[in-house]
Amino acid sequence: MYDINKVNTHIVPVRFTYHSPKTLEEALELLSRYRGEARVLMGGTDLLVKMKMRALEPSHIISLRKVRELDYIEFDDQGVRIGAGTRLRTIEKSEEIRERFPALWEAVRVIGSVQIRNMGTLGGNLCNASPAADTAPPLIVYGAEAVIVGPRGERRVRVEEFFKGPGETVLEPDELLREVFIPYVDDAGSVFLRLTRTSMDIAKISIAVAAWFRDAEITDCRIALGAVAPTPIRIPRAEEFLRGRRISMETLDQAGRIVSEDIKPITDARSTAWYRRAVARVLTRDAFTIAWHRFESRRAG
Amino acid sequence: MEIEFTLNGVRKRVQVEPNELLLNVLREKLYMTGTKYGCGIGECGACTVLLDGEPVLSCLVLAADVDGREVTTIEGLARGEELDEVQKAFVEEGAVQCGFCTPGFIITAKSLLMENPNPSEEEVREYIKGNLCRCTGYMNIVKAILRAAGVIPQTP
Ligand SMILES: Cc1cc2nc3c(=O)[nH]c(=O)nc-3n(C[C@H](O)[C@H](O)[C@H](O)COP(=O)(O)OP(=O)(O)OC[C@H]3O[C@@H](n4cnc5c(N)ncnc54)[C@H](O)[C@@H]3O)c2cc1C
Ligand code: FES
Ligand code: FES
Numbered sequence: 001m002y003d004i005n006k007v008n009t010h011i012v013p014v015r016f017t018y019h020s021p022k023t024l025e026e027a028l029e030l031l032s033r034y035r036g037e038a039r040v041l042m043g044g045t046d047l048l049v050k051m052k053m054r055a056l057e058p059s060h061i062i063s064l065r066k067v068r069e070l071d072y073i074e075f076d077d078q079g080v081r082i083g084a085g086t087r088l089r090t091i092e093k094s095e096e097i098r099e100r101f102p103a104l105w106e107a108v109r110v111i112g113s114v115q116i117r118n119m120g121t122l123g124g125n126l127c128n129a130s131p132a133a134d135t136a137p138p139l140i141v142y143g144a145e146a147v148i149v150g151p152r153g154e155r156r157v158r159v160e161e162f163f164k165g166p167g168e169t170v171l172e173p174d175e176l177l178r179e180v181f182i183p184y185v186d187d188a189g190s191v192f193l194r195l196t197r198t199s200m201d202i203a204k205i206s207i208a209v210a211a212w213f214r215d216a217e218i219t220d221c222r223i224a225l226g227a228v229a230p231t232p233i234r235i236p237r238a239e240e241f242l243r244g245r246r247i248s249m250e251t252l253d254q255a256g257r258i259v260s261e262d263i264k265p266i267t268d269a270r271s272t273a274w275y276r277r278a279v280a281r282v283l284t285r286d287a288f289t290i291a292w293h294r295f296e297s298r299r300a301g
Numbered sequence: 302m303e304i305e306f307t308l309n310g311v312r313k314r315v316q317v318e319p320n321e322l323l324l325n326v327l328r329e330k331l332y333m334t335g336t337k338y339g340c341g342i343g344e345c346g347a348c349t350v351l352l353d354g355e356p357v358l359s360c361l362v363l364a365a366d367v368d369g370r371e372v373t374t375i376e377g378l379a380r381g382e383e384l385d386e387v388q389k390a391f392v393e394e395g396a397v398q399c400g401f402c403t404p405g406f407i408i409t410a411k412s413l414l415m416e417n418p419n420p421s422e423e424e425v426r427e428y429i430k431g432n433l434c435r436c437t438g439y440m441n442i443v444k445a446i447l448r449a450a451g452v453i454p455q456t457p
Binding site: 063 | 302319320321322325338340341342343344346349355356357358360361362363365366368409412413428430431432
């Protein structure tokens with residue numbers, strides 16, 4: 001796509017008009033007015049990098065920095081609502097997220113550096129639609145919903161169906177992501193794991209699992225992976241295989257085999273397709289083992 | 302467009318272009334050249350500054366987005382001739398080689414110690430993950446931060 005060594009990353013070589021709305025309503029009006037020519041800017045950790053590379057050249061930038069109403073974490077009787085403008089660092093610092101949605105917390109915590117998490121937002125991570133977006137697999141296994149707003153009102157889409165391809169989501173050009181809703185799954189055992197080249201890199205492969213057990217039987221489970229297909233994906237065939245089975249190394253190995261068959265990895269700078277398939281098996285086994293231990297200790301504690 | 306913000310405690314008004322970055326405004330318009338340009342894509346931390354008290358990468362912040370806010374750079378830490386504790390510790394531990402990464406490290410370390418005055422070595426290493434030192438003097442950098450925190454006693 002681009003060669004970092006041939007780009008002057010010192011500047012943003014794109015001319016645009018800058019807008020700084022203070023309310024969501026104003027932001028939506030601007031998006032409609034410049035339909036298709038505008039991009040919203042949150043932390044800029046994806047957008048400005050892409051603009052430096054000229055991978056994106058919007059003629060209008062709508063900065064959401066001043067739109068305070070997008071920044072919140074609210075727990076109610078059904079689940080948690082996280083504003084799209086909530087910074088990753090705020091989520092990382094929430095004890096309640098750590099406690100109730102450990103896989104999301106684990107994913108947020110490994111994103112970039114302290115500086116990146118201070119700038120980057122949950123909405124930006126999802127709307128950027130990288131196949132490796134770390135918050136996606138946990139949100140998918142928790143059954144989270146994206147709350148989208150636009151001139152035609154509000155609609156809700158499951159995070160699982162939010163992505164259409166690399167850099168592409170179900171958002172129309174005049175729509176915004178307002179919030180992510182995650183229903184409580186306090187009775188599940190859940191975990192997020194990822195492999196990287198160095199700790200600051202994005203994932204070669206990532207996995208999130210949420211599972212429910214009765215004694216040693218897996219009563220239900222959800223499995224989602226990142227960086228192994230054009231979008232983050234769920235593996236229904238492995239979930240189906242595991243439902244009703246007793247947890248054992250053998251069962252998990254068979255499930256891992258299904259996962260490695262059903263992902264569609266490519267070979268790129270970070271890893272080979274072969275390695276991604278091989279390690280998907282191991283990660284499936286590890287993730288379920290941890291989820292099972294967590295489920296047990298939740299029940300005990 | 303004109304923006305107004307507080308830089309190291311002083312109100313500044315500057316004329317900026319929409320596509321100008323905070324880093325370039327600091328260095329080229331306000332002549333605060335302590336903050337360094339390394340990679341420009343968020344990987345190295347050389348451009349770290351405090352924005353409203355929190356560490357961010359000035360190579361990925363539009364100057365326009367800083368309107369009305371507060372920025373602290375490496376130049377803002379010393380009180381007159383008196384260096385900040387973190388700066389002193391870097392000098393004393395020999396944590397500076399070519400010095401290019403140093404302002405970014407010190408700002409990041411400052412932020413760590415404001416959040417967590419008694420970090421463990423592991424916590425220090427985790428927090429400075431986004432700062433790279435091309436001279437690879439990490440051992441002394443970690444020691445300096447622990448020293449500033451009072452975890453390593455002052456050598457006489
Ligand atoms: C050095 C570095 C390391 C990184 N490491 C990781 C990592 O380990 N894991 C990972 O997943 N990511 C990583 N990232 C990517 C990035 O930091 C995250 O994806 C971050 O969450 C993006 O959020 P942002 O607020 O900065 O988004 P922005 O860059 O502001 O926006 C990203 C995109 O989403 C759109 N957008 C933002 N908010 C909305 C909204 N509310 N509605 C509609 N569209 C919206 C923007 O128009 C833009 O197209 C890294 C980035 C860098 C530079
Ligand atoms: S110059 Fe900003 S992170 Fe490298
Ligand atoms: S001292 Fe030279 S880059 Fe760190």
